[in-house]
């Protein structure tokens with residue numbers, strides 16, 4: 001089939017490359033000319049394991065990029081909207097980018113003779129597909145949904161760092177369509193991907209995505225709350241979760257306590273669902289607490305450091321890990337951001353290191369010191385905060401010997417001090 005993908009960020013570029021790998025002809029549309037150029041030269045606009053290889057393989061053959069909506073719509077059967085859905089000022093969803101993409105799509109569909117399917121892959125709150133996307137495309141195309149064009153919602157569940165693998169091997173595919181014809185086109189695109197498919201209406205599909213993310217975020221905040229209690233009682237919360245997680249009704253994953261959840265999805269999506277609930281007159285106390293625990297958790301890292309070191313002004317502090325999790329250069333909502341902001345507020349001298357995300361963090365904190373290795377960051381540092389679960393931090397040992405102090409606060413349970421040959425003053429955030 002022929003498919004166009006609107007937005008070439010994490011979801012769009014991965015979806016485009018994977019649809020090409022599944023044998024479809026793909027056109028990427030982005031308003032960012034740099035991304036268009038990169039994709040057309042066979043290079044990925046973001047770092048994702050395996051993405052460069054797929055783009056190199058398919059670019060200029062069955063995959064091209066453009067900023068021309070008319071060309072893309074004329075030459076495809078369906079368009080997937082994969083643009084950003086950031087938080088507005090009050091945390092509720094900002095749909096302006098989705099609206100703009102829907103307008104451009106509507107104008108292009110106006111000029112098309114044949115049936116076209118509009119698919120929303122961006123994470124959008126329930127009712128958006130019908131009340132914003134469908135109605136905008138109708139308005140700008142002068143055509144009728146269900147007759148002249150189809151509409152479906154197909155949420156994406158990929159994880160950054162594992163995005164290509166997740167797209168090709170998903171747990172589930174959800175297709176929320178306004179009618180059978182639209183749903184059929186979307187399902188056909190996934191032919192060859194082996195997993196259960198849920199066929200439903202658009203608003204249920206939209207809600208499935210939010211419930212999936214909110215539940216995982218809730219597990220993490222629950223684990224952090226339990227971890228905070230366990231720490232005070234001198235109980236190993238990881239041992240607790242290992243045992244509790246053997247209950248198949250609980251399941252062990254996403255119960256690792258630590259510095260909290262970051263990323264472009266969990267914080268934004270939980271807040272968007274809160275905003276949507278408030279909008280319909282329901283106050284979601286549990287979801288508010290999930291955000292509250294997550295906002296407080298990273299600051300505990302600084303408090304623990306202060307307990308050991310006292311005043312932090314002019315003290316050199318190594319911050320290991322800037323990405324919101326391992327295996328990505330993405331720093332969106334990284335828990336190291338509030339930590340660095342608080343350290344700066346207290347006048348600390350920060351030596352930061354991340355294997356991939358330093359360039360992105362420089363845009364947020366241009367004036368801290370960025371180091372090329374963990375060793376360089378630890379050199380002469382009085383304290384160290386481990387913020388991201390990069391494998392290499394679990395292998396640190398002798399490097400701690402170069403510190404001026406010995407305090408290491410671990411936010412991701414990367415270090416087992418009993419296994420180190422170097423003597424450190426170690427404390428875990430919840431253990």
Ligand SMILES: NC(=O)c1ccc[n+]([C@@H]2O[C@H](COP(=O)([O-])OP(=O)(O)OC[C@H]3O[C@@H](n4cnc5c(N)ncnc54)[C@H](O)[C@@H]3O)[C@@H](O)[C@H]2O)c1
Pocket residue numbers: 006007008009010011012029030031032035082083084085097100101104121122123124156157158159160264265
């Ligand atoms: N990042 C993830 O891991 C992930 C996973 C599942 C779902 N999602 C959801 O998918 C959506 C996209 O997320 P992302 O992380 O890929 O975003 P992103 O910011 O990385 O990419 C969005 C892209 O859209 C482009 N764009 C903006 N306006 C446009 C327009 N009018 N026409 C064409 N292109 C336009 C931007 O230039 C950018 O390249 C969000 O709703 C997000 O919540 C993200």
Ligand SMILES: O=c1ccn([C@@H]2O[C@H](COP(=O)(O)OP(=O)(O)O[C@H]3O[C@H](CO)[C@@H](O)[C@H](O)[C@H]3O)[C@@H](O)[C@H]2O)c(=O)[nH]1
Pocket residue numbers: 123156157158159160161213216220253254255256257258259260261262263264265266324325389
């Ligand atoms: O037990 C855990 C598990 C994760 N995290 C943190 O949670 C965040 C998110 O991790 P992860 O879910 O692996 O990353 P994302 O790439 O943000 O993926 C989530 O968000 C995507 C966007 O919606 C969804 O598609 C995915 O299914 C969903 O896992 C990171 O900061 C992790 O450090 C914890 O603190 N404890």
